[in-house]
Amino acid sequence: MKVLEYTFETNVSFSEPVTKHDFLLRCQPGNLSCQRVMHGQVTLFPATRTSEQRDGFGNRVLMGRIAAGHDRFGFISTGLVLSGETDALEAPGHAMYLKPSEFADESSALRALSREVLSGMGSADPWAQAQALSHAVWDRMDYEPGTTDVSTTASEALALGHGVCQDYAHILISLCRAAGIQAQYVNGLILGHGASHAWVNVFDGDAWRGIDPTNDRVCDDGYIILSMGRDFGDCPIDSGVFRGGVTQEQTVTVHVTTR
Amino acid sequence: MAYESLVKYTPKINQQLARYGVKFGIYKNGHFDERLFPFDAIPRVIDADAWDTLERGLIQRVDALNAYLKDVYTEKQAIKDGIIPEHFAFASAGYLPQCEGIVPPKGIFSHISGIDLVEDKDHTWYVLEDNLRIPSGASYPAVARNLCRRCDASTFRDLPIRENRDYPQMLREVMDNVNCGGINVVLTPGRYNSAYFEHAYLAENSGAVLAEPYELFVEDDVLYYGGEDDRQRVGAIYRRTSDEYLDPLCFNHDSLIGVPNLMAAYRAGNVAIINTPGNGAADDKGVYYFVPKMVKYYLGEEPILKNAPTYLPIYKDDMAYVMDNLDKLVIKEVSEAGGYGVVFGSKLSPEDLELFRQRIIDDPRNYIAQEVVDFISLPTYIGGEVVPRKADLRAFVLSGATTRVWPSGLTRYARQAGSSIVNSSQGGGFKDTWVLSR
Numbered sequence: 001m002k003v004l005e006y007t008f009e010t011n012v013s014f015s016e017p018v019t020k021h022d023f024l025l026r027c028q029p030g031n032l033s034c035q036r037v038m039h040g041q042v043t044l045f046p047a048t049r050t051s052e053q054r055d056g057f058g059n060r061v062l063m064g065r066i067a068a069g070h071d072r073f074g075f076i077s078t079g080l081v082l083s084g085e086t087d088a089l090e091a092p093g094h095a096m097y098l099k100p101s102e103f104a105d106e107s108s109a110l111r112a113l114s115r116e117v118l119s120g121m122g123s124a125d126p127w128a129q130a131q132a133l134s135h136a137v138w139d140r141m142d143y144e145p146g147t148t149d150v151s152t153t154a155s156e157a158l159a160l161g162h163g164v165c166q167d168y169a170h171i172l173i174s175l176c177r178a179a180g181i182q183a184q185y186v187n188g189l190i191l192g193h194g195a196s197h198a199w200v201n202v203f204d205g206d207a208w209r210g211i212d213p214t215n216d217r218v219c220d221d222g223y224i225i226l227s228m229g230r231d232f233g234d235c236p237i238d239s240g241v242f243r244g245g246v247t248q249e250q251t252v253t254v255h256v257t258t259r
Numbered sequence: 260m261a262y263e264s265l266v267k268y269t270p271k272i273n274q275q276l277a278r279y280g281v282k283f284g285i286y287k288n289g290h291f292d293e294r295l296f297p298f299d300a301i302p303r304v305i306d307a308d309a310w311d312t313l314e315r316g317l318i319q320r321v322d323a324l325n326a327y328l329k330d331v332y333t334e335k336q337a338i339k340d341g342i343i344p345e346h347f348a349f350a351s352a353g354y355l356p357q358c359e360g361i362v363p364p365k366g367i368f369s370h371i372s373g374i375d376l377v378e379d380k381d382h383t384w385y386v387l388e389d390n391l392r393i394p395s396g397a398s399y400p401a402v403a404r405n406l407c408r409r410c411d412a413s414t415f416r417d418l419p420i421r422e423n424r425d426y427p428q429m430l431r432e433v434m435d436n437v438n439c440g441g442i443n444v445v446l447t448p449g450r451y452n453s454a455y456f457e458h459a460y461l462a463e464n465s466g467a468v469l470a471e472p473y474e475l476f477v478e479d480d481v482l483y484y485g486g487e488d489d490r491q492r493v494g495a496i497y498r499r500t501s502d503e504y505l506d507p508l509c510f511n512h513d514s515l516i517g518v519p520n521l522m523a524a525y526r527a528g529n530v531a532i533i534n535t536p537g538n539g540a541a542d543d544k545g546v547y548y549f550v551p552k553m554v555k556y557y558l559g560e561e562p563i564l565k566n567a568p569t570y571l572p573i574y575k576d577d578m579a580y581v582m583d584n585l586d587k588l589v590i591k592e593v594s595e596a597g598g599y600g601v602v603f604g605s606k607l608s609p610e611d612l613e614l615f616r617q618r619i620i621d622d623p624r625n626y627i628a629q630e631v632v633d634f635i636s637l638p639t640y641i642g643g644e645v646v647p648r649k650a651d652l653r654a655f656v657l658s659g660a661t662t663r664v665w666p667s668g669l670t671r672y673a674r675q676a677g678s679s680i681v682n683s684s685q686g687g688g689f690k691d692t693w694v695l696s697r
Contacts, residue, residue: 022477022519024508051480053526055509056359063508063523065478067487095349096356151513230356239508241519 001084002221003038006189007255008077008196010238017069018244025062025238026055026187026227027077033090033207035225040079046070059227059235073240080259084221088207096230097182097203103231104173104185107155113140114178126181130202130211131218133175137168138216150232165198166232168213172200173231185231186210191222195252196237201228224256265300266640268410273298275406280456281399297688298403299639303650303670304693313376313384313654314664316563319554321372321656324389324541326557328368331540332358342556343549347573350624351546352593353392353539355502357509357522364437364531369538371433371497372656373669376564377634385567385632387651389547391538393499396669397655398457400691401426404667407691419696423667427464429657434467434495436659437531441492443467444475444484448500448516458499467497472504477520480527495531496521502536510536544593544627545571568630572623581619581628588628590615601680603631634679637690639672648672651681652692668692 008027029037042062044050050064066073100106117136118129144162152160154174157167169185176183182203190197190212199219201208210219229235277295305313330337331348338345348354373394375387401424408415434443445462447455449471462469468484468491475493476483483490503511509522524530540546548569554562570577570588581588585604592600604612619626636647650672655665670690671681681687 020476022508024520024523049479051523051527053480053523054360055526056355056357056361061523063477063480063520065476065520094356095345096354098346099350233512234356236512239512241507241515 001082002191003259004081004083004191004222004224005257005259006077006079006081006224007253008189009074009253010250011074011252012072012248012250014071014073014244014246014248016244016246017071018242018246019067019069021066021070021073021240021242023064023066023073023238023240025075026059026235027075027237028060028062029079029081029188029224029226030054030058030060032225033086034084034088036082036085038080038082040077040081043076045072045074055235057227057229057234059229075238081224083224087220088204088209089201089225090207093182093203093205095182097184098177098180099230100174100177101230102233103151103153104170104177104183105153105155106174106178107158109158110155110171110174111178113158114175117175118179125204126202127204127209129179130172130176130181130183130200130204130209133179134172134200134211134213135216137172137175137213141168141171143168143214150236165214169198169200170231172211172213176200176202184208184228185235186225187227187232187235187237189224189226189254189256191256191258193253193255195254196226197254198232199223222256262301262414264411264414265302265407266645268407269298269300269640272300272403272406272410276403279402281402282456296399297674298399299641299672299688299690300407301638301640301645302691302693303637303652303668304695306695307697309382310666310694312563314666316384317374317654317656317664318662319558319560319563320374320386320389320550321369321658322662323550323553323557324372324391325366325368325658327553328391328535328538328541329362329366330557332361332537337553337556340556342552343546346624347545347549348540351540351543353502353537353541353543355510355537355540358535358537361526361535363525363535364439364528367437367658368535369541370437370533370658371430372658374654374656375651376654377567377632377651380633380635383565385565385634386550387567387632388544389542389550390653391534391542393501393534394653394655395454395457395499396653396671396689397426397665398460399689400667400669402460403689403691418693421666421694421696423665423692423694426655426665426667427461429659429663429665430461430497431465431467433657433659434465434497434531434533437533438494439529439531441482441494441530442484444470444493444496446470446472446475446496446498446500446518448472448504452499454499461497472500472516472518475518475521477518477524480520480524480529482518482521482524482530493530495533497533502539505532505536544591545624548627567632570628572619572626572628577628578619578623582616585612585616585619585628587631589631590619591627591629593625593627603679605631631679637670637672639688639690646676648674648676649679649681650690666694
């Protein structure tokens with residue numbers, strides 16, 4: 001059990017002012033059995049009225065609209081989270097997490113890899129199997145930013161053999177589902193200094209447990225969950241639509257420390 | 260026969276329909292093609308007694324489907340009680356988890372339901388398909404009726420034919436019933452949509468504003484029509500765009516079509532979406548199998564309308580039956596709509612039959628098989644003579660303050676003699692449907 005202090009900052013600069021900018025953010029942790037939010041706040045710039053809801057997956061979402069021209073957009077999400085009260089997320093399983101999805105798709109290579117990894121295993125325990133699959137992803141893949149993008153699917157990333165945390169997570173989800181294990185995509189923050197992160201929750205029959213294939217480890221109380229879904233497409237941290245044919249540059253900084 | 264005087268007007272009415280722009284478009288293989296929808300002046304006639312049974316059956320069926328939609332997105336009691344298998348309910352491509360937990364205004368999910376039926380030779384009606392997303396076609400018989408009356412007023416004076424030109428008023432009542440404050444809007448993807456004529460007709464005649472997505476925006480969880488400075492609040496939106504193009508921040512992040520954060524306004528209870536997103540969870544060709552069970556489960560009643568005898572290959576006994584009788588059955592791909600993915604086993608070559616056999620074994624969830632319902636042909640005026648053509652009926656059920664059936668419907672007939680494929684996208688035509696009041 002840890003008290004984690006987080007600062008999550010995203011800055012977008014546009015080459016020309018944009019207008020009619022609608023956005024939807026999933027940048028705040030919510031209360032879950034494995035984490036409790038003690039304090040949290042989001043500052044937006046330009047300063048904008050927002051409304052807050054829970055989406056269909058239970059994620060906290062913040063929505064707003066900036067009609068006037070602006071060439072910068074960003075948010076700072078800060079707060080304190082008590083993490084690891086229990087080590088698992090107590091929530092029921094759901095059949096939709098067994099079905100291939102847009103980004104965690106299926107392919108013969110994914111099915112073959114899943115079979116190959118699990119064929120030598122004596123255990124039929126989904127949690128043990130998921131860990132073996134996670135290790136295989138880590139083993140197969142090279143971490144190389146810039147070689148994949150947000151639209152890369154699990155089958156594409158596996159064929160490439162490299163990618164970032166999003167790709168690792170999608171591949172692991174597809175491998176789990178191929179083996180009949182329910183798996184979901186998780187966006188979040190981890191202890192240390194860097195960017196936002198993505199990992200996988202698998203359903204062990206009773207509860208959901210986190211695995212981080214990018215770091216080849218099981219999630220612990222250094223992980224803060226921001227959003228969950230079938231894959232990246234269900235729960236992006238920040239998404240927006242605006243008018244203006246521009247190029248944009250985005251920087252993301254995350255600090256998570258224990259307190 | 261009552262229609263004889265109308266037959267001679269067929270060419271004239273078709274000319275007028277063409278002039279009014281009563282067309283439908285087909286988007287296929289990346290190419291958009293606009294076609295006239297051929298009208299046959301010989302109507303389908305349903306007598307008062309037969310209609311009474313149909314009406315009760317349709318109301319019952321749609322009430323059960325609405326109860327299921329509410330259940331599947333909230334309590335999931337029918338799934339917990341084993342009425343519908345979990346993997347079936349949630350593996351349906353039309354089930355949208357983004358809609359979890361939302362109960363729409365007045366609890367109505369399917370406001371406008373298009374139920375496709377056929378009449379067997381022994382006069383039993385069978386439901387072939389429920390369309391709970393954006394069923395189209397009501398405007399065609401309403402417009403055609405108007406033209407027929409002008410050509411041949413005496414027929415309509417002498418026969419007890421129930422009015423069907425009030426469909427737009429019924430639609431308006433449906434919109435007003437769930438309106439959360441503000442104007443009613445008909446949302447069209449634009450003139451390149453296959454049903455654009457209908458969108459324009461329904462908006463004009465129901466007093467709603469016809470809007471394209473770029474004319475709408477959401478602020479503070481409220482939907483507005485117009486510009487930043489001359490906005491009008493929208494209380495109900497009859498959208499004629501599919502779920503995936505409704506809100507780019509919710510469903511399809513690659514798409515720029517749609518109204519950003521419309522789903523947030525809907526979830527907040529500030530606008531009614533007609534029909535609600537996610538209704539595909541109940542009109543999947545696989546979920547269809549369970550509709551009679553839903554009637555018993557939710558309403559405690561015996562189903563009045565029958566399904567065509569249907570087999571689900573996921574069940575062992577059904578799979579065995581399907582494998583033994585594939586050459587006699589209709590095979591339908593669960594994920595396809597509009598007459599695509601429908602194959603008659605009797606028309607397949609031995610090689611293709613084997614191909615389908617293997618496909619069903621490989622992916623049993625994606626197929627259903629049905630007995631061929633030998634449905635009746637209706638007299639149809641084609642090429643200067645009256646010939647028999649197979650025809651189905653799309654009945655429109657409107658769920659407002661009460662559930663009502665529009666006393667008419669879209670009768671579609673097959674273009675080719677002997678064919679059972681009546682979909683407009685497959686070249687068929689349409690007829691008016693006369694419901695007699697006595």
